[in-house]
Amino acid sequence: MTRFIKKSKLDIGAAPDDLIFRGQRKQEEVLIRVIDFDANNLREDAVEALHKIKAFQNEKTVTWMNIDGLHNTLILEEIASVFDFDRLVIAEVLNTEARPRIIEFDNCTLITIKMLQQENDTGMIKVENLSLILTKEVLISFQERKGDVFEPVRERIRKQKKRIRNGGTDYLTFALLDIVIDNYLYVVSILGEKIENLEENLLSDPDQQVINEINKYKRELNFLRKNIKPAREMIFALAKLETDFIAESTYLHFKELQDNISQASDVSDSYREILSDQLNIYHTTLSSKLNDVMKFLTVFSVVFIPLTFIAGIYGTNFDNVPELHYKYSYHIMWGVMIVVAIAMLLYFKNKKWL
Incomplete structure (x- = not known):
């Protein structure tokens, strides 16, 4: 299936609030982890029975519930029932192929964005959909697979960092989005380093392998831009959102996200131009080498054509x-x-x- 657009024929004509998992199953079990905290207290739990979730519905603390694995629609439907979410909220969470977006509901705000990471063994860029349901007292994050990308945020909470422990669910939302966008910058920088290193080989030895590398990096960069551009639109919309779930002081941090994702977008555009320039340099260098070959063969032919002409007339017919x-x-x-x-x-x- 293509990396740029994925659409199943079964989805055509489905109702918007149908609870259908649209994506690939990336782990076997659904894991629910909860961190409940305020300025002085911290509680971490792995929730196995969903009825225990109700114990965390306390307005005096901040509750971060993280769900790894989205294929079990019954669990997600029960979460919606516990928190009285509209079915459309969970339907949007299950649609992992949708563009990043913000949707406001009566009792929550839904934020979706793509997470990008580079696989260490293959170097391929993998994408994962992240959904955040923001309420006054609870932030619920949905990931397709278990990972440690948000471990720095958990460590900040455990180490009683004042800003995050005294902040609400809106600041916690910023912290998670900040890590996602920092990963954008990191992935772009890794790919950019490879693109810049191509220039040396391009000038010294412009062989077929170089053009294969250029084409490969163009595909990866286009895939990056396909995910970064919509995320940038979403972050800018988030910074302008007027909702009771986000405190006025938190909007300043969302402005920081705008700067970071704009940088990631601009850098990806710059590397796209660099790849186009490298492709032009490759063809120019190849044409120059071809001209050198033709020059040599032309001189060679000019020297030997008269000799061949003479030999053709007289042959070696001498006594x-x-x-x-x-x-x-x-x-x-x-x-x-x-x-x-x-x-x-x-x-x-x-x-x-x-």
Whole structure:
């Protein structure tokens, strides 16, 4: 299936609030982890029975509930029932192929964005949908697979960092989005380093491998931009959102997100231009090398065409040809022809014309 657009025929005509998981199953079990905290107290739990979720509905603390795995629609439907969410909220969470967006509801705000990470073994950029349901007292995050990308936020909470422990669910939302966008910058910088290193090989040895690398990086960069551009629109919309779930003081931090994601977007655009320039340099260098080859062959032909013309008219029809009656003349002629042919091939290969 394509990486740029994924649409199942079964989704056509489905109602917007149908609870259908639209995505790939990326882990077997659904894991629910809860961190409940205020300025002085902290409680962490792995929730196995959903009825225990009600114990965290306390307006005096901030509750962060993280769900890993989205394929079990019954669990998500029960979460919606516990918190009295509209079915459309959960339907949007289950649609992992949708663009990043913000949707306001009566008792919550839904925020979706793509998380990007680079696989260490293959170097491929993998994408995962992140959904955040923001309320006054509870923030629920939905991930497709279990990961440690948000571990720095958990550590800040455990170490009693004042800003995050004294903040509400809106500041916690900022902290999670900040990590997502920082990963954008990190992935773009890693890809950019590879693109910049191509320039040395491009000038010194513009072979087929270089053009394959350029095309590969163009595909990866286009995939990056396909996810960063909509996320940028969403972050700018979030900074302008007027809702009771976000305190006035938190909007300043959302402005920081605007700067960071604009930087990621601008840098990705710059690397796209660099790749286009490198592609032009490759073709220019290739044309220059071809001109050098043609120049050499032209000079070679100009020298030998008159000699061939003379030999064609007169041949070797002379009375005194010393090699004519020599016993091994025929073999020597073949030997000279083979040596000349091999020498020319080696010369062309040394010049990288072959």
